[in-house]
Amino acid sequence: MNVAILGAGSVGCFVGGAWAAAGVAVRFVGRPRIAEEVAAEGLTLTDFSGWQARLAPDAVDFGTRPAALAGADLIVLAVKSHGTAEAAKEIARHARKGALVLSLQNGVSNVETLRAALKDRFEVIQGIVPFNVAHLGHGRFHKGVAGDLIVQEHAATRALAAAVARAPEGAPARLRLADDMPAVAWGKLLINLNNAVNALSGRSLLEQLKQRDYRRVVAASIVEALDVLAAAGIAPAQIGPIPPKLLPHAIAAPNLVFNNLFLKVQKIDAKARSSMADDIRAGRPTEIDFLNGEVVRLAQRLKRKAPVNAAIVDLVKQAELGIEHLWSPEDLRAHVLQGHKVAPVFGY
Secondary structure, eight states, X not given: OEEEEESXXXXXXXXXXXXXXXXXXXXXXXXXXXXXXXXXXXXXXXXXXXXXXXXXXXXXXXXXXXXGGTTOSEEEEOSOGGXXXXXXXXXXXXXXXXXXXXEEOSSSSXXXXXXXXXXXXXXXXXXXXXXXXEEEETTEEEEOBOOOEEEEOOHHHHHHHHHXXXXXXXXXXXXXXXXXXXXXXXXHHHHHTHHHHHHXXXXXXXXXXXXXXXXXXXXXXXXXXXXXXXXXXXXXXXXSSSOGGGHHHHHTSOHHHIIIIIHHHHTBOTTOOOHHHHHHHHTOOXXXXXXXXXXXHHHHHTTOOOHHHHHHHHHHHHHHTTOOOOOOHHHHHHXXXXXXXXXXXXXX
């Protein structure tokens, strides 16, 4: 199987690199900046457990032109969600008809966007990345949170999963197969509601999660999202050790409980940070419209309100414009939750 990673940034380089280290034929398509870095340094992949793999520069097929998609059997889309429509045009223009397209993107709407654009020329399936990847420079990409990829059950993904599982070099990018991917995607989105709070905190993921007031904001956004999903008849899948309905209560638990129990289960290291924080720092557009914004849009379609998530969207939009975006735990909680106590019994 020939695999092409379109949008080879942090996630694409880590996942594709781990697959390549496991013996899968992988071609990368990404930005010139990363292409130059990989050409000089190769790919060094690490994770929180101490696992490491390195691919020398001449062992990495990394290009910047989408024409490299030609001949790929599987195209893995790892671009930011706001780039999906443009990526679909590049796939239609350069990939061979009948290639399988796997979306490994945040949010829940990318697959619909791809299917509408690619129609019956390509088969589109969905996947999620339940872990964080940080680009540490010099061709190094670090997986800072535990978890396996979850992808839609398909003959091609079964074959890829088997190939990766056979080689220990690919272990940090193993695939778990699932049938009900929309439910999985919504389950992942609930967890990703922390991304915006992390970005607004200006702290590492571990430092941010140790502060209960930050977690109270995240918990309130999840409670609100669960109410909206219930009204829409959507049951999100469980991602990780905690069921969706219990997730906000676990997240907003007192520090003694959360830091000594839940945080240890999640296995988050000090290098982990959200991609949204990286985007704001670099002056790039974020994926806020495809995370908290998805909750707000679903609520609007149901003639409901989602004030907590809407407030978070507004703050991230301001940060994108360069307005001061570093919030203390106390100030963020007071600003976002003022007048919007979603679950007073739990102190959110």
